[in-house]
Amino acid sequence: MALLRLLSLFSIFSTIFTAAFPEVKVQQARDEPYVGVNIGTDISNLLPPAQLVSFLQQQKVTHIRLYDADPDILKALSKTKIRVVISVPNNQILGIGSSNTTAANWINRNVVAYYPDTLITAVAVGDEVLTTVPSLSSMLMPAIEALYSALVASNLHTQIKISTPHASNIILDPFPPSQAYFNETLAPVIVQLLQFLSRTGSPLMMNLYPYYVFMQNKGVVPLDNSLFKPLTPSKEMVDPNTLLHYTNVLDAMIDSVYSSMKNLNVSDVLVLVTETGWPSKGDAKEPYATIDNADTYNSNLIKHIFDRSGTPFHPEVTSSVYIYELFNEDLRSSPVSEAHWGLFYANSTPVYLLHVSGSGEFLANDTTNQTFCVAMDGVDGKTLQTALDWACGPGRANCSEIQPGESCYSPNNVKNHASYAFDSYYEKQGRAGGSCDFKGVAIITTTDPSHGACVFPGSKIISNRTDAVVNSTNATSEADTSRFIGTRPYKDGFWGLVLGIMLYLNIL
Ligand SMILES: *[C@@H]1O[C@H](CO)[C@@H](O)[C@H](O)[C@H]1NC(C)=O
Ligand SMILES: *[C@@H]1O[C@H](CO)[C@@H](O)[C@H](O)[C@H]1NC(C)=O
Ligand SMILES: *[C@@H]1O[C@H](CO)[C@@H](O)[C@H](O)[C@H]1NC(C)=O
Ligand SMILES: *[C@@H]1O[C@H](CO)[C@@H](O)[C@H](O)[C@H]1NC(C)=O
Ligand SMILES: *[C@@H]1O[C@H](CO)[C@@H](O)[C@H](O)[C@H]1NC(C)=O
Ligand SMILES: *[C@@H]1O[C@H](CO)[C@@H](O)[C@H](O)[C@H]1NC(C)=O
Ligand SMILES: *[C@@H]1O[C@H](CO)[C@@H](O)[C@H](O)[C@H]1NC(C)=O
Ligand SMILES: *[C@@H]1O[C@H](CO)[C@@H](O)[C@H](O)[C@H]1NC(C)=O
Ligand SMILES: *[C@@H]1O[C@H](CO)[C@@H](O)[C@H](O)[C@H]1NC(C)=O
Numbered sequence: 001m002a003l004l005r006l007l008s009l010f011s012i013f014s015t016i017f018t019a020a021f022p023e024v025k026v027q028q029a030r031d032e033p034y035v036g037v038n039i040g041t042d043i044s045n046l047l048p049p050a051q052l053v054s055f056l057q058q059q060k061v062t063h064i065r066l067y068d069a070d071p072d073i074l075k076a077l078s079k080t081k082i083r084v085v086i087s088v089p090n091n092q093i094l095g096i097g098s099s100n101t102t103a104a105n106w107i108n109r110n111v112v113a114y115y116p117d118t119l120i121t122a123v124a125v126g127d128e129v130l131t132t133v134p135s136l137s138s139m140l141m142p143a144i145e146a147l148y149s150a151l152v153a154s155n156l157h158t159q160i161k162i163s164t165p166h167a168s169n170i171i172l173d174p175f176p177p178s179q180a181y182f183n184e185t186l187a188p189v190i191v192q193l194l195q196f197l198s199r200t201g202s203p204l205m206m207n208l209y210p211y212y213v214f215m216q217n218k219g220v221v222p223l224d225n226s227l228f229k230p231l232t233p234s235k236e237m238v239d240p241n242t243l244l245h246y247t248n249v250l251d252a253m254i255d256s257v258y259s260s261m262k263n264l265n266v267s268d269v270l271v272l273v274t275e276t277g278w279p280s281k282g283d284a285k286e287p288y289a290t291i292d293n294a295d296t297y298n299s300n301l302i303k304h305i306f307d308r309s310g311t312p313f314h315p316e317v318t319s320s321v322y323i324y325e326l327f328n329e330d331l332r333s334s335p336v337s338e339a340h341w342g343l344f345y346a347n348s349t350p351v352y353l354l355h356v357s358g359s360g361e362f363l364a365n366d367t368t369n370q371t372f373c374v375a376m377d378g379v380d381g382k383t384l385q386t387a388l389d390w391a392c393g394p395g396r397a398n399c400s401e402i403q404p405g406e407s408c409y410s411p412n413n414v415k416n417h418a419s420y421a422f423d424s425y426y427e428k429q430g431r432a433g434g435s436c437d438f439k440g441v442a443i444i445t446t447t448d449p450s451h452g453a454c455v456f457p458g459s460k461i462i463s464n465r466t467d468a469v470v471n472s473t474n475a476t477s478e479a480d481t482s483r484f485i486g487t488r489p490y491k492d493g494f495w496g497l498v499l500g501i502m503l504y505l506n507i508l
Contacts, residue, residue, distance in 0.1 A: 033305050033318040036063025036083075038275055041070075042329040043346045049076035055348050056082055065274060065322045067127065069110035078117040085274070085322075086110060087124040088143070090133050096125075096146055097139035103146035104153065112154050122161040123147060124205060124274065130186050131167045140164060141192045148200065163197060165205040165274040168212075168253060171260050176239035177246075177313065180256035181263050194266045203272035206257055207324075210249035211278050211297070215288065225249050227278075227293060228300035244312035250276065250301070255313040270317065276301065277324035279337035280351050289337045295352040298323055298343065302356045347447050372458045373426035373436035374419040376443045381414045387438040388418040397424035398457065408454035418442075419449055420456060427457040 039052075047055060049072040056064065057080065065085040066073060077084055088096060088106065096103045111120055125144050129136050144162055151157040170190070174180045182190045197204055214226040224231055228248040237246040239255075246252045250273075257271050278297035282289030301321065308318045328342035328351060344350050375384055392399035401408040402417045410416075422442045429435035436442045450459045 033308060033320045034063050035302050035305050036065060036085075036320065036322040037061055037326040037343070038065045038067075038322050038324045039073075039326045040067060040324075040329045040332075042331040043327055044330055045346050046327070047346070047348060049073045053077055053080060053082070056080075061326075063121075063320070063322065064326070065124065071110075074110070074114045074118050074120075077119070078114065081119070083119045083121045085122045085124055086120055088126060088147070090126045090129060090136065093126050093129065093136050093139050093143045097141075097143035100146050100149065103143065104150040107147060107150035107154060107156075111151070111156065111160065115156060115160070120160055122163060122202075123151075125162060125164040127165050128167040128207065129164060130170055130189060137186070137189050140189055141196070144193070144196060148196075157200070161200065161202040163202045163205045163272070164193070165207050168206065168208050171256050174256035175237070175252060176241060177244075177252050177255035177259050178239050178241040180259045182260045187264075191264060194261060194264060194269060197269045198266060203270045204257065204261070205272050205274040206254075207275035208250060208253045208273050209276060209324075210253065211288075213249050213253070215286075221249060223288065223293075227296045228304055229296065239312075242313070246312060248300075248304070250304075251311040254319055255311045258311070258313055271319045273319050273321040275324040276321050277341050279340045280342075281340035282337040283335050286335060286337050289340065291352045294340075295354060299355040302354065349448055371431060371444050372447070372449055372456060373422045373431075373442050374445055374449050375415045375422060376441050379415075379441045383439075383441055384414045384418045387441050388414060388421050391418070391421035391425045391438065395421075395425045397421045397428065399424065401454065407452075408456075410454075420454075423449070424457045431458075 046052070049070075052073065053076040061082065063083045063085075065087070067087050068089055069086040074084070074086070092106070096106055107123075111123065114120060125147060126133070126136070126140065129140050144164065148157060148162050151160055151162065168174070170183055170186055171180050172183050194204070196202070210226040214221050214223060222231075222235055223229075224235060225237065225247070226249045228250070231247050233245075237252060238244070239246065239252075244255075246255075254271050254273070261267065261269060278294040279286070279289040280291045280294035301323070305318060305321055310316055310318045323343065325341050325343075327344050327346050328340055330339050330346060332338040340351075342351055343354070375387075391397040399417075399421050400406060402420045403409060408416070408420045418438075418441075422436065422438060426436045426442075426444075436444050448456065448459050450456045
């Protein structure tokens with residue numbers, strides 16, 4: 001009884017608390033929340049810039065974040081509608097923070113040279129500097145101020161924002177969210193940063209990973225909460241101070257950031273989630289890094305953002321997010337999950353099919369497990385020609401695209417033509433077992449053999465020639481080497497403890 005009264009008192013407080021964010025509301029009204037993608041480039045065969053950009057367009061990706069300011073990619077983005085966050089790598093912060101000239105040169109070289117043809121929306125200064133390179137902390141604000149001055153000098157400061165992405169562990173005691181606060185040791189920088197963000201109308205950038213919260217608090221944080229799965233009320237987390245119900249971990253993490261800012265009397269800075277995601281594969285110690293979980297997390301994340309339901313603390317504000325990440329980065333070393341955060345393999349075939357019906361057009365339809373049938377290497381031309389003749393004749397493959405003048409005619413050689421014909425046959429047979437053989441000269445591959453304007457029958461790539469409309473179906477619409485090697489820790493144990501208590505209370 002006493003407990004109940006106490007709780008309802010908090011409930012009134014929470015109403016008052018929530019009403020105290022009018023500025024946030026105003027900003028939000030201007031901007032629709034979006035889902036973007038991070039593009040890490042530790043990839044052995046990254047698509048060339050022009051192809052990368054056309055892939056982004058095919059997939060209806062509207063917002064990307066780069067970990068640097070790659071000139072070729074920025075050039076290729078020119079005249080597209082894709083909005084890009086560029087980054088100052090951590091190793092350039094010292095130079096920029098120590099010299100206004102260096103900062104001005106950076107802005108001239110990486111922003112002024114491309115804007116507005118390339119829609120640069122923000123400059124991310126470093127990545128997780130306060131927690132991964134603490135020795136640079138004192139240079140962070142000088143670098144940010146110097147870059148801002150350079151933007152002002154170019155009169156681009158209203159169009160382009162400056163901020164810096166943080167790891168979630170700058171926030172202590174994140175749960176219940178109402179009790180969260182910034183690590184005091186970092187306060188000198190955080191306070192200055194928040195003043196800057198407030199003054200310039202820029203977002204606080206946060207990398208938030210429910211995956212790591214779950215992994216570090218197994219048995220306490222339910223998997224369902226981490227994956228945004230629908231919950232029975234008894235499984236929802238309840239903040240005992242506000243009585244707000246949390247159906248998912250990401251919202252709780254975002255609210256812990258708002259609470260921490262509130263503790264410093266900052267109420268007009270929005271949270272932008274610069275990274276979030278779930279790995280699709282891991283080693284023996286990462287049993288929850290599975291295709292199913294990654295698909296569920298990212299699909300539900302996308303739906304959640306487009307639902308625009310905000311967070312329990314700020315229902316009026318929906319943070320935009322950048323999924324980590326677009327491509328699997330095969331060159332990343334252990335743990336295994338490091339190389340498996342991508343929605344797509346580097347060759348642009350999907351790792352899994354997102355389930356996001358009815359929420360717009362982001363990320364077009366695609367299949368898991370996409371396979372193609374192509375001619376094997378090292379087979380003599382005569383044998384291939386025989387197989388090709390059979391495929392286009394009795395096999396009834398559709399060979400129209402490999403006729404002279406058509407888009408798959410070139411390169412004009414038997415191997416290319418045979419590959420196209422084999423794949424057509426294989427598709428027509430529904431990719432049935434045994435339909436990619438041709439007396440042993442064909443082989444199944446997951447690499448899309450499409451090239452230039454030539455789109456293979458099994459490919460989901462949309463030919464720019466045919467103007468096919470991707471009716472993006474069930475999909476809709478986010479580096480330094482140090483970026484998260486298992487160091488994404490929410491303060492170990494605390495979540496576990498408090499969540500345990502809260503779940504317990506709730507069950508009462
Ligand atoms: C950079 O310029 C600002 C004013 O624009 C000035 O306050 C600051 O001292 C300068 N920093 C350096 C390192 O020269
Ligand atoms: C707060 O930050 C300091 C400086 O990075 C770090 O040494 C300390 O461990 C952090 N405190 C907690 C409780 O994580
Ligand atoms: C926040 O504002 C309250 C009331 O105005 C004040 O007592 C408190 O010292 C302020 N806190 C900070 C960190 O500025
Ligand atoms: C998308 O997926 C649906 C269901 O699998 C399918 O019917 C549709 O043809 C696909 N669209 C494209 C463009 O691939
Ligand atoms: C991949 O495709 C094969 C054959 O088309 C099918 O049997 C298998 O279940 C698929 N695997 C997945 C994960 O969809
Ligand atoms: C053969 O492929 C071409 C191009 O992809 C297509 O336009 C044509 O309709 C196809 N023909 C048949 C009989 O499916
Ligand atoms: C679009 O098609 C033309 C040929 O029609 C081709 O030259 C060009 O490379 C294609 N562009 C992309 C991005 O595939
Ligand atoms: C795309 O989807 C919309 C509504 O979902 C539908 O009206 C339209 O006909 C579709 N277009 C194509 C090319 O399938
Ligand atoms: C796409 O969504 C529709 C309706 O929500 C569903 O029936 C269909 O199975 C989904 N397709 C895929 C491939 O997920």
